[in-house]
Amino acid sequence: MSGLFDLSGKNAVIFGGAGGLGKLIAKAYAEAGATVAIASRSEEKLAAACEDLKEQTGKEFRYYVCDATDEAAVEATAEKANKEMGPVAIMVNSQGINKKVPVLDFPVDEFNKVMNANVTSILITAKHFGKYMKEAGYGKIVNVSSVRGKIATRGAGNAAYCSSKGAEDMLTKVLAAEFGPYGITVNAFGPNIMKTPMMNKVFEMRAGEAGITVDEYLKQQGASLPLRRMSDPEDCVGTALFLAAPASDFLTGNILYPDGGLTAVG
Numbered sequence: 001m002s003g004l005f006d007l008s009g010k011n012a013v014i015f016g017g018a019g020g021l022g023k024l025i026a027k028a029y030a031e032a033g034a035t036v037a038i039a040s041r042s043e044e045k046l047a048a049a050c051e052d053l054k055e056q057t058g059k060e061f062r063y064y065v066c067d068a069t070d071e072a073a074v075e076a077t078a079e080k081a082n083k084e085m086g087p088v089a090i091m092v093n094s095q096g097i098n099k100k101v102p103v104l105d106f107p108v109d110e111f112n113k114v115m116n117a118n119v120t121s122i123l124i125t126a127k128h129f130g131k132y133m134k135e136a137g138y139g140k141i142v143n144v145s146s147v148r149g150k151i152a153t154r155g156a157g158n159a160a161y162c163s164s165k166g167a168e169d170m171l172t173k174v175l176a177a178e179f180g181p182y183g184i185t186v187n188a189f190g191p192n193i194m195k196t197p198m199m200n201k202v203f204e205m206r207a208g209e210a211g212i213t214v215d216e217y218l219k220q221q222g223a224s225l226p227l228r229r230m231s232d233p234e235d236c237v238g239t240a241l242f243l244a245a246p247a248s249d250f251l252t253g254n255i256l257y258p259d260g261g262l263t264a265v266g
């Protein structure tokens, strides 16, 4: 058993690592022994997240300002991270955006922005970090997908998000097939909706429409799930750790669902 969840001696880069879920993943990997860097577009958010993470864990975190949709920026970040940290063995794609518009009104450039941020960015990060993992003969790529890659929403507005997550799931499988011979595993996990900056406004809007508080709204939404509650981002951390750890070394091309049972009954 010992060592199955140990990340000692491993370097990890987490895109979206200052976000609601990414930051928790950064903390868990550091606590499991990894040296962790976080990456995204806003230097202010990255610097603040590194301060928080240091306070919470007593460990040093580095950050890279990088737009994951910008290939030149990702190429430079991959080079810098592998030089400064040593071989990057773990790379997490927890970046993402959502744009909710009914199809009849959806501006095509907004649709493309979501696809770019949620799908094309994964091709780019896998391409440039994968090059170094191939040289090292070992790597773990963990993509944060969504239950919405598997089950469409009933209401209007989610055409871009659901399509992007479905594409992310297939890209995960294709990357697993191509990278497997290099000793690199590629897996994804799909959370249900959670309280993070990405969803807070949506929850406030839905709760406001129903004339209830956000907590009451989430309680209502969770009531029909097998585990009878909505997810917290913390509910995904164990899965994220598993997919980065030696415990999952023979698992690749899979999408796991820490979703309280939604996809089982959905």
Ligand SMILES: NC(=O)c1ccc[n+]([C@@H]2O[C@H](COP(=O)([O-])OP(=O)(O)OC[C@H]3O[C@@H](n4cnc5c(N)ncnc54)[C@H](OP(=O)(O)O)[C@@H]3O)[C@@H](O)[C@H]2O)c1
Pocket (backbone or CB within 6 Å): 015, 016, 017, 018, 019, 020, 021, 022, 039, 040, 041, 042, 043, 045, 066, 067, 068, 069, 093, 094, 095, 096, 097, 117, 121, 144, 145, 146, 147, 190, 191, 192, 193, 194, 195, 196, 197, 198, 199
């Ligand atoms: N919250 C939910 O209910 C939920 C449910 C299922 C799946 N997910 C998925 O979970 C992942 C994490 O989301 P979250 O809930 O933690 O949202 P979040 O708090 O909004 O975090 C998203 C992160 O992505 C970064 N980002 C966005 N575009 C980027 C780009 N082009 N390049 C680099 N970084 C970029 C943002 O940082 P910057 O703005 O600094 O770039 C931010 O740190 C996403 O893939 C999301 O689709 C979330």
